Amino acid sequence: MPKLKHDPRSGGSYKLSPKSIGTRRRESLEGSPWPLGVTWVEAEQAYNFALYSQHASRVRLLIYEAERLVEPVFVYEFDQFRNKTGAVWHARIPRAQAGTAAYYAYSVDGPTLSGEALKLRMFNSAKILLDPYARQVFFPANFERSAALSADTNAGRALLGVLDGGTDSFDWSGDSTPRHEHDLVIYEMHVRGFTMNSNSEVDSQNRGTFAGVIEKIPYLQELGITAVELMPVFEFDDTEPNYWGYMPISFFAPHHRYAGSRDGAAAVREFQEMVKALHQAEIEVILDVVYNHTGEGNEHGPVFGLKGIDAATYYMSSSDPSRTYADFTGAGNTLNCAHPAARQLIVHSLRHWVREMHVDGFRFDLASVFSRNSDGTINFEEPPIFGDIAADPDLARVRLIAEPWEGNAQYPNYELGQSPWVYGRESKACCEKPACPCPPTWAILQRSFPGAGWKQWNDKFRNTVRRFVKSDSGLVADLMTRIYGSSDVFPDSIESSCRPHQSLNYIASHDGPTLYDLVAYDSDDSWNCGNRDGEESVGDEVSRLRKQQVKNFCCLLLLSNGTPMFRAGDEFLQTQFGHRNPWNVDGPTTSLDWDRLETHEDIFRFFQKMIAFRKAHPSIARSVFWRNDVRWYGVGAQPDLSYDSHTLAYCLHGGSEDDDLYVMINAYWEPLDFAIQEGQPDQWRKVVDTAANPPEDFCEAASAEPLRSPNCAVPARSVVMLLRGRWRPEVRAKREEGR
Numbered sequence: 001m002p003k004l005k006h007d008p009r010s011g012g013s014y015k016l017s018p019k020s021i022g023t024r025r026r027e028s029l030e031g032s033p034w035p036l037g038v039t040w041v042e043a044e045q046a047y048n049f050a051l052y053s054q055h056a057s058r059v060r061l062l063i064y065e066a067e068r069l070v071e072p073v074f075v076y077e078f079d080q081f082r083n084k085t086g087a088v089w090h091a092r093i094p095r096a097q098a099g100t101a102a103y104y105a106y107s108v109d110g111p112t113l114s115g116e117a118l119k120l121r122m123f124n125s126a127k128i129l130l131d132p133y134a135r136q137v138f139f140p141a142n143f144e145r146s147a148a149l150s151a152d153t154n155a156g157r158a159l160l161g162v163l164d165g166g167t168d169s170f171d172w173s174g175d176s177t178p179r180h181e182h183d184l185v186i187y188e189m190h191v192r193g194f195t196m197n198s199n200s201e202v203d204s205q206n207r208g209t210f211a212g213v214i215e216k217i218p219y220l221q222e223l224g225i226t227a228v229e230l231m232p233v234f235e236f237d238d239t240e241p242n243y244w245g246y247m248p249i250s251f252f253a254p255h256h257r258y259a260g261s262r263d264g265a266a267a268v269r270e271f272q273e274m275v276k277a278l279h280q281a282e283i284e285v286i287l288d289v290v291y292n293h294t295g296e297g298n299e300h301g302p303v304f305g306l307k308g309i310d311a312a313t314y315y316m317s318s319s320d321p322s323r324t325y326a327d328f329t330g331a332g333n334t335l336n337c338a339h340p341a342a343r344q345l346i347v348h349s350l351r352h353w354v355r356e357m358h359v360d361g362f363r364f365d366l367a368s369v370f371s372r373n374s375d376g377t378i379n380f381e382e383p384p385i386f387g388d389i390a391a392d393p394d395l396a397r398v399r400l401i402a403e404p405w406e407g408n409a410q411y412p413n414y415e416l417g418q419s420p421w422v423y424g425r426e427s428k429a430c431c432e433k434p435a436c437p438c439p440p441t442w443a444i445l446q447r448s449f450p451g452a453g454w455k456q457w458n459d460k461f462r463n464t465v466r467r468f469v470k471s472d473s474g475l476v477a478d479l480m481t482r483i484y485g486s487s488d489v490f491p492d493s494i495e496s497s498c499r500p501h502q503s504l505n506y507i508a509s510h511d512g513p514t515l516y517d518l519v520a521y522d523s524d525d526s527w528n529c530g531n532r533d534g535e536e537s538v539g540d541e542v543s544r545l546r547k548q549q550v551k552n553f554c555c556l557l558l559l560s561n562g563t564p565m566f567r568a569g570d571e572f573l574q575t576q577f578g579h580r581n582p583w584n585v586d587g588p589t590t591s592l593d594w595d596r597l598e599t600h601e602d603i604f605r606f607f608q609k610m611i612a613f614r615k616a617h618p619s620i621a622r623s624v625f626w627r628n629d630v631r632w633y634g635v636g637a638q639p640d641l642s643y644d645s646h647t648l649a650y651c652l653h654g655g656s657e658d659d660d661l662y663v664m665i666n667a668y669w670e671p672l673d674f675a676i677q678e679g680q681p682d683q684w685r686k687v688v689d690t691a692a693n694p695p696e697d698f699c700e701a702a703s704a705e706p707l708r709s710p711n712c713a714v715p716a717r718s719v720v721m722l723l724r725g726r727w728r729p730e731v732r733a734k735r736e737e738g739r
Helices: 022-030 145-149 191-195 210-215 217-223 264-280 306-314 340-355 367-371 384-391 459-469 476-484 540-558 595-599 601-616 729-738
Strands: 013-015 037-041 046-052 058-065 074-077 088-094 101-109 160-162 186-189 227-230 284-289 361-364 399-402 422-425 442-446 455-457 503-505 563-567 630-633 647-652 660-666 672-675 685-689 711-714 718-724
Touching: 022 088, 046 306, 046 340, 058 088, 074 088, 101 306, 186 191, 191 210, 210 217, 210 264, 217 601, 264 284, 284 340, 284 399, 306 340, 340 384, 459 476, 459 503, 459 540, 476 647, 540 563, 540 601, 540 660, 540 718, 595 601, 647 672, 660 672, 660 711, 711 718
Parallel strands: 013 037, 186 227, 186 563, 227 284, 284 361, 361 399, 399 455, 455 503, 503 563
Antiparallel strands: 037 046, 046 088, 058 074, 058 101, 101 160, 422 442, 630 647, 647 660, 660 718, 672 711, 685 718
């Protein structure tokens, strides 16, 4: 049989050789089980439909016209003997037979069972079900979430897939994928929140959209970041409180409300235009993706697609008789990532976003779920999905970033880095009952992450830096490790061979307070710099100290080995008014207030200068650990590692290709004199002093005055950085002579 000729850039269609049409009569009549989803067969002017459902006993295809959304204009009953291969139901429908078709869905029924066998088989033929592989999702005007919650039909109120009929694919000509190394600086952004505010200076119809991001590209270039990490853009139901978007209902379609015209086709096109424009600006596009659960929730949640198509395949069941779905995510259900069909769905989705949307990387939400077996136990060897991703040629060079933990604190699975397993008393009850009578047991609380080479959100860096800057005690040794690249969890031993850039360093992200709120509100890991939360009536001295602390955070983030990330708005002191978890808040709390950019232009300038400094000094972000190129000091010749110490200094040697840096960190509440331990005073120039007023807080080396004393005064709660080497005219001249 002739092979299918698949065009990966054809927008979900494939072409047949003219000679092969006659020989493929069987497939023309019965459809093909590959590829899953709906594809356009140009040579036959027909749609191919393929749906995975291992446990279904009856499947019907429902096709709708744009003006008739209650009753389908065409219904195709799949014949088990002709239209089913393995677990895939398939059919080939000529466009002439489908009429003026615009949308499609499925009705799926299964065997009548009872007891445990029925537990995850949510079949209900009355439900109109969304194709899990739909590239666009249509929300009808009468869409009702409540209709997906009841056992009755949701006809006319259900989500539908879109039939595009082989429309032209996007013009990617001229697009090139940027690839940053030492200069990678990630900017975490919520598409809607980034430009939704009226003071964003974005055209009113583009606010909160992919097109709005395009309008702000000059700002991103001015700031200097080199990658954006977009919070979830997969289609989700925003009629429920779900601002962040971590409750996906489709793994292939971009969220329709992130398009100016608020429809699925426009969302696809605008997303592609945004990616192409960002690439032209040399900015990578990384997606925060959610493959650990879906928006269908638990047994009380809605039925949109997977739950009604084959819940027993796609979701984990709970061992607790009072629950239907296992919940290791805190979102009601857990995708069964150990099952081949679920793994295939994930890999096909990733491939789609790389091939068709030209995405450069992915940050996997709650990625430790990937290590769960189908029964909820943990695979300590090689969870198969990591091999599936590594073996796919389309995914071989994209960035893979993990959030290496799960979302339900009762069932901990923490997999940061390649460090030795950590044992302790397990917090969950062994019989999973709220009032468990069983004694606590010892269990593995930290495990190595199975994804070789993946970057990982390093919460150890986050926690240490937050606490050190607020002057908590006993943290100097740990801070040294974090600045060095967290070699304790990313060891470069012959067995592990980790790299420091695998440590994704961050201090604030969407999940928690903003960088400014860390210095404006009191909690375990934050300090308001005075005796009053918020900004009202805090006084100039407190405001000045807060800015100084933010600059300290910025320095420690951008001077550390590893990959830095900060959240949008931190560069102009965006506030959430102390709110630490606004996942369901859509409004002033979560939309960037661009007036603060003008109010806090000095902080923007500091971030801008520090980003440029890091990019200009590749010896900071090396592909290997600093090793003998770094010397650790304190106020004197040795670092003070005592519990009450709040000081650290180090000298990073840049070798023949970069400057030497001397960084002094004083988290003590009094000024201290640091004795410079290397070179002569006049070799060093002060380029950063976070306690100084702008522009003296960051000075260009060429215009900075050399030190006049072997001692350097470092103000209370501040960071001072000195520079020597390449900027000097005599050094530059010698290098030019040698070239």
